[in-house]
Amino acid sequence: MSILVLGTTALDTVTTPSGKREAMLGGSAVHFSMAARFFTQVNLVAIVGRDFPNKHIHFLLKKGINLTSLIVEEGRTFRWEGEYCGDLNTALTKRTELGVLSVFKPRVAESQRNIKNIFLANVDPDIQQRLLSHMRTPQLVGLDSMNYWIDHKRKSLLKLLKKVDIFVANDAEARSLSQETNLIKAAKCLRKMGSSIVVVKKGEHGVLVYCDDFLFSLPAYPIERIADPTGAGDTFAGGFMGYLAKVQKVNAKTMKKAICYGTIMASFNVEGFGVERSSRITKKDIDARLAHFKKMISF
C-alpha cells in the first residue's frame, strides 16, 4: 500500500571533510521518499518557492515520487547550510532560511486522503497535526521530530504523540523528551507518552526498538567513507516505513526487517552528498547489502 510523507523539500548547502555542495536537493521529505520509493508508491507533501529548480521536480517525478501535493508558493525555498567536522556525528548549522516554510499549510489532494500509511517527518508539530487531521483513515502513522520542537512546542508534540503508532527519535531527542539518560528507560517512557512503538536512532551505533511485545537493538551497517550524513535519519525512516507499508503487518519479524532496510538505506545515503548515492542505487544493490548485513550479525 502507498505511503504519504509530510516534511521539508529543501536546498541544502553542506560542508564535510569530503567537500562542499551548494544548494543541492534535500529536505526530510525528499530523503524519506528517495528511500521509501523502493518499497511502495510515495506521495510527498511539502512546500517549495518559485526559486526551486525545475530539474529537481523532474528528478523526483522520474524517481516515481507523486508530487500532487507539493505546493509551489511565491517566495524562496527553505534553505539550510551546515557543516560537519571530526566524527561527522553532529552538524553545525551555519544558516537557516525558512522562506515559504514559514507559511506552510499542507494540503492533501482528494485522491490522497485515503492513504493509510503516513509519515510525519520533522516539521512544526502543529503542521504535522494539521496534516494528520486531513487524512480519513490513518492506519500506520510514524512521527519524527527534533530538539527545537521538544523545547519550544512540547505541548503540541505530546498531544500528537498520542495519535501516532511509531515515534522515531534520535538518542539526544529521546533523552531530552523523556528526561531519562538510559536509552531503554527513555524508550519505555516515550512509549507511555502514546506511540506503541518507539524507535531510537543512534547514528553510527545503530537502532534500539521498544514496544510492549519486544525490545531489540541492531548495529548500523559499517561505513568507512562517509561523505555526508545529512538526511541519514530520514532515509532510515523511508526504508523502515516504506517496508512496513509494503508488507502491511507489524510484528517482531517485520519490524526487524524494516529496521534492517532502514539501516541499509541510510548506509547508502551517507556515502554521497545529498541524494547523489541514493538516486543511483538499485533494489539489487539494496538486497545484496542486506544479505551481507544479515550475515554480519548472525552467529
Added chain:
Amino acid sequence: MSILVLGTTALDTVTTPSGKREAMLGGSAVHFSMAARFFTQVNLVAIVGRDFPNKHIHFLLKKGINLTSLIVEEGRTFRWEGEYCGDLNTALTKRTELGVLSVFKPRVAESQRNIKNIFLANVDPDIQQRLLSHMRTPQLVGLDSMNYWIDHKRKSLLKLLKKVDIFVANDAEARSLSQETNLIKAAKCLRKMGSSIVVVKKGEHGVLVYCDDFLFSLPAYPIERIADPTGAGDTFAGGFMGYLAKVQKVNAKTMKKAICYGTIMASFNVEGFGVERSSRITKKDIDARLAHFKKMISF
C-alpha cells in the same frame, strides 16, 4: 586450553546512581577471570598488598581461579575510587592509590610458562612486555591498554602491539592511538600497527571487529538497570578470550561467538556492583541470555 591473564587485583570504591560500595574486590585481572572461568581454566598474574582481605583470596579460589602467580607484597593493595553520573558511560576518577602496583614485577610459576593463551589486561606496557617475555610458547595473545599509556608510553605500547594477536580497545582509545575519528578507519590503522585482529568496544553501543578477512559489528545486550559499569570491558575480554581459548580456533564464526559471549558476560557484570552479579550466575544463565541475544539480532 587454559588461559593466563596479567592485570590488576584491586580494592575499588565506586559510587553510581544505584549506590556506593567501599573497597570491594575489583581490578582488570579479577573481572577478566570471573568471566573467563566459565570457558576455561584461568591463571591470574597480579600483585596485592598485605591488606588484601583473605576472604577475597578464598572467594577467587572457590571460583576456580588459579592464584599461584598472585604476588602478596609488603604494602597496600592498589585502590581506585570512582564515580559514575548521568549516562554511566564515563567514570570520574576521584582517587588512585597505586600501592604495591608501583613495584609490580610479574612472576609466572614454572608450571604456567607453557600456557598458550594469554591476555595482557590494562597495566603499564613495560610490565605487559615483561610478562610476555616469560612465556615460552604464546599462541593467542590479547592486549588491552588505556589512554594513559597511549599518551605516556606510546613507544612501548607500539612495540608490544607488534607481538600480540588481538588488540582490544575502547572507542576513545582506538581513536586516540590511530588519530582517526571514523572507527573503521581507526581499526584498520591499528591493524597496520601489528595485531592481526582489532576489537573496538563501544560500551552500550556494542563492538566492532576488524581483521584482514572480515569486519563486523554487533550491538550490546540491552540492559535497563545498570548498577555499576566498572570492569565491563575486562569482563567482555574474559568472555571473549575465554571462549577462544576453549575452542582453540580463530575464524569469523568463532570470533563472532566469542564476541557474543563477551557481550553477554559484560551485560551480567554491569547489573551488580563489582563482581556481585558475575559471581552468582551459572553457565545456564549465560546460555539462556546468549540464546535471547541471538534471537534479538536475527531477522
